[in-house]
Structures are given as structure tokens and as C-alpha cells.
Amino acid sequence: MDIAYGICQACGRYTLIQENLCEPCWKGVLxxxxxxxxxxxxDKCGAPMLHEHAVCLHAGKNRMVIRVGPYTGDLRQLVIRYKKTGIRGLAKPIATLMSREIERMVENTTPVAIIPVPCSERSRRTRGWDHMVLVGRALSANPKLNLIQVLERQGRGELKMLGKQQREIESSRSYRLKARFGRKELALLNSCKIAFVIDDVMTTGSTLDTCISLVAGIVDIRILGLCLAMD
Ligand SMILES: [Zn+2]
Ligand SMILES: [Zn+2]
Structure with missing residues (x-):
């Protein structure tokens, strides 16, 4: 981990920073x-349970989703700051948090596909960039992690204000495979042993479910969800 002087992208102090954050900010997130x-x-869906014998309701239809942390405290702050203020430098600490989870799951010699859940057209226009793609790019600094963009949004559906059932219906309508993704991308995807579909906040899991199913339709490798924070 590189430690050097710079400006903390969370609190704005000029001090020693790692992953673009100062020590107190990084510690808070961790x-x-x-x-x-x-x-x-x-072990079926990755949901946290109070004890190992608890019965899981598999909220997210049995798809395994790795969660970096709960949507509380400093992690929540980090997500909100990254999405609302447009500080692109926060993609780096977020990517680092995600890569630690990936390292827990696979050996670091394994070729991995990183597939971002695309953001809505509206937020992309407001921000000027897709925040999860940026995280994917930061992840792909590791040559074993291949950023592969095969998903896109369709329609203008905003999922934020909807209830669980409505979200399920809307999310299945809101994402699709890109009309054209190249043969090169498909070959790259096929050369990977495992794919992680990455997203920021997981609420009902319906977005990740939809996106994982779409990817499962074009490639026969293990596909997991990886979200930064679970609400
Ligand atoms: Zn700081
Ligand atoms: Zn479960």
C-alpha cells in the first residue's frame, strides 16, 4: 500500500494518505x-446472519452476493460522498475495499471479470461519468482483474423510491445486455474463471439478481455479486 503526502479525498486535509484517504478516514471506513x-x-447467498445455525430467507433469490460492509457509519458516508459530490478520487478506496473481498474469494493468479452495474442515464449526465465503471477501472489496475462492460440501462426507471416487488419488476426492465459488445469482450469474459458483478448499495438485491442473470446468459463461469454496502 502506497503511503505518501497528498490531500485526503474524504476530509480534504493535506497529510499522509493511503488509497487517497488520510489515516483516520481510512480507519473509519475499515x-x-x-x-x-x-x-x-x-453459504448460499452470502447474507450476514446472527449465528451459523440461523435460517436464511435468501432475500436475493439465492445468488451469492459478497457484501463489503453495512450501509452505516463511515462506509455510508464514503458512498454518499462519492455519489453526490463527484469526487472521482474516492473510486480508489472503494476499489481497494472491493479487491480485498475478491482476494478472499479467489487466488490472485486467477483471471477475474469485473462487470459494473451501469448507473442511470440521468445520474451519468449529472455526474458526467458512471461511478461503478470508474471503480471497475481502478480495480483493473490489477492485471488479473478485467473490466468488462456488457450491461446497459434501458428506459428511465429510477429504482430508489420503489417497494420490494415494484423494484423487482422495474429492475428486470431497467437492465439489458449491451446491444453490441465485441467478440473481444466475450472472449475475454470466457477466459476468466469467475465474474464479479459490482454495485454500490444493495437494498433488495433485485438489481444484482437481474444483472447476474443477464451475464449468466452469455457465459458459463461462476458469477457472484459484489456490493459495497448492504442497506
Ligand atoms: Zn481524511
Ligand atoms: Zn441465504
């Missing part, structure tokens, strides 16, 4: 993710 690792996990 602390809020630790909470997640103290839970037992459902």
Missing part, C-alpha cells in the same frame, strides 16, 4: 466494514 465480518454468512 471499522465500519469489520462489522460485516463478525457475522456468520449464509
Amino acid at each position: 471499522q465500519s466494514t469489520h462489522q460485516m465480518h463478525t457475522y456468520a454468512k449464509c
Whole structure:
């Protein structure tokens, strides 16, 4: 991990920084993710459970989704700041948090596909960039992690204000495979052993479910969801 002088992208102080954050800011984020690792996990869907014998309701239709942390505390702050203020430098600490989870799952010699859930056209226009694609790019600094963009949004559906059932219907309408993704991308995807579909906040899991199913339709490798924060 590189440590050098710079401006912390969370608090704005000029000090020693790592992953674009100062030590207190980085520590705060790590602390809020630790909470997640103290839970037992459902080995079918990855949901945190109070103890290993708890019965899981598999909220997200049985798709395995890795969660970096709960949507609380400093992790929540980080997500909100990244999405609302347009500080692109926060893609780096977010990518680092995600890559730690990927390292827990696969050996670092394994070729991995990173597939971002595309953001809505509206937020892309407001921000000027797609925030999860940016995280994917930061992840692909590691040559084993291949950023592959095969999904796109369709329609103008905003999922934020909807209830669970409505979200399920809307999310299946809101994403599709890109009308054209090259043969090169498909070959790259096929050369990977495992794919992680990445997203920022998971609420009902319906977005990740939809996106994982779409990817499963074009490639026969293991596909997991990876979200930064679980609401
Ligand atoms: Zn800071
Ligand atoms: Zn489960």
C-alpha cells in the first residue's frame, strides 16, 4: 500500500494518505466494514446472519452476493460522498475495499471479470461519468482483474423510491445486455474463471439478481455479486 503526502479525498486535509484517504478516514471506513465480518454468512447467498445455525430467507433469490460492509457509519458516508459530490478520487478506496473481498474469494493468479452495474442515464449526465465503471477501472489496475462492460440501462426507471416487488419488476426492465459488445469482450469474459458483478448499495438485491442473470446468459463461469454496502 502506497503511503505518501497528498490531500485526503474524504476530509480534504493535506497529510499522509493511503488509497487517497488520510489515516483516520481510512480507519473509519475499515471499522465500519469489520462489522460485516463478525457475522456468520449464509453459504448460499452470502447474507450476514446472527449465528451459523440461523435460517436464511435468501432475500436475493439465492445468488451469492459478497457484501463489503453495512450501509452505516463511515462506509455510508464514503458512498454518499462519492455519489453526490463527484469526487472521482474516492473510486480508489472503494476499489481497494472491493479487491480485498475478491482476494478472499479467489487466488490472485486467477483471471477475474469485473462487470459494473451501469448507473442511470440521468445520474451519468449529472455526474458526467458512471461511478461503478470508474471503480471497475481502478480495480483493473490489477492485471488479473478485467473490466468488462456488457450491461446497459434501458428506459428511465429510477429504482430508489420503489417497494420490494415494484423494484423487482422495474429492475428486470431497467437492465439489458449491451446491444453490441465485441467478440473481444466475450472472449475475454470466457477466459476468466469467475465474474464479479459490482454495485454500490444493495437494498433488495433485485438489481444484482437481474444483472447476474443477464451475464449468466452469455457465459458459463461462476458469477457472484459484489456490493459495497448492504442497506
Ligand atoms: Zn481524511
Ligand atoms: Zn441465504
